[in-house]
Amino acid sequence: MTKFFQLVIAGIEIGSIYALVALAIVIIYASTGLKNLAQGEMAMFSAFIAYQFHAWGLGIWLALILAILTTFVLGMGVQQVVLKPVQDSSLLTVVIVTLGLFLGLNSVAGFIWGYMMLAFPAIFPEGAVEIGSVGISYAAIGVFAVLLACAGALFALFQFTKIGLAMRAVAYNKETSMLVGVQVNRVIMVGFGLAASLGAVGGIFAAPKLFLDPFMMLTVLIYALASAAFGGLDSPLGAVIAGLFIGVIENLAGGYIGFIGSDLKIVVPLVIILGTLLFRPQGLLGRKYIPRV
């Protein structure tokens, strides 16, 4: 049983990262219908920014808060400069543009910080809480707590604030939003900043575990996209549950099924997701879109 719990805990730790990036993808998809393939690379870039602030002598917590705020501004900038012009273009155009953003950010990060793996300082203290024979590392507890805090803050923002009401209205119905006086473009811009910041949280908290290099978020992005699709592309709660689920399943499969090991474990959750989406294309908690006739 010890092994089982240990694997579940490790799964929740990495799953929290998937969930954070998936949340970012879902927020943007819900408000603009755009699947931002560059979400992972934006998160990687934020982790480098945090690294840089830390290297300049700031404390790690200050460095990461500053990096998240910087990312908020950068996210809004990316939306205004890169994505707004193609907002109403065909799906293919938008996909190509986000792919371009992906490659661009990757190269710029490589150009500035190089392609060597950098060690990111630990954010949480070393050590673990022992419950019986199961050790839960402070890092795992910390990352999970950060996920819960972000999801809770997001929920409060959407449900209890005016800007949250406007963001939901824009996501559902842009015309009505305009007619009640919402500045639709500004709301979308803020949404991008918010999503980029959530991604940044994911990237930064993943960095001590995954090490820092321009490719660190590649697998995370694939899992995050899978989480978003699995949970329902327009459901933040679905993204969180799916992210954690994928993290746990991946670890359990790797730990228990002999031939899978750590090489094939990436495939297991994807197979489950494919199976689910065949029968529930809108994802676990997504809304089924029924067009009016």
Add this chain to the structure above:
Amino acid sequence: MSLLEVNNLVAGYGMVQVLNGISLSVEEGEVAVVLGANGAGKTTTLRALTGMIKTSGSVLFEGEEMVGKKTDQIVRHRIAHVPQGRGTVAQMDVDENLELGAYIRSDKAGIAADKQKMFELFPRLAERRKQAAGSLSGGEQQMLAIARALMMSPRLLLLDEPSLGLAPLIIRSVFDTLQQINTEFGTTMLVVEQNANLALGIAKSAFVLETGDIVAGGSAAQIAADDTIRKAYLGI
């Protein structure tokens, strides 16, 4: 000076011009209607007024030029627009739609009081406060759309075919309510309608739109009594 003065308004979609320079005016406190058949340009007129399509000419609201402004800026002059097909957020509940209607206001007490007023005006909505707008009946959705627009406490209320897709009895009650809103709150309204008889019944002035041009205008009573206009344009 009229509350709304439209002069030589030209508007269309892409290369297609729909309005060929229409002029009309709406006086403070009155109900004005624009009548016309399908494709006459009724919806386009309202969309042009709130800056939702490319427009030229002049739209003076309280003496201020609206042409060239963005929709959210125009709306902030408290011009409420109930578009065709309701104009509520289907996925949000009744309460949230009303909150959203008051988006440009910040007087919390006033908003709460107006919400209460809406529930008195539309008791059906009070019963369905926590229900998603999309799950309401057609008539209830239209009432919610009107209530949402009133939450702005508008200086001018634009209504795009409030009778569309509703059963005759419901249409009757929607128009009764509009009249009640006009008398009780003094809300100025510009209604575009195909249902000429009903619309003329609540209106003070009327305009007849025919393929992008205003072909007749005057008091509602005059238009209703003019046999030529009735036969040629209104089919009644």
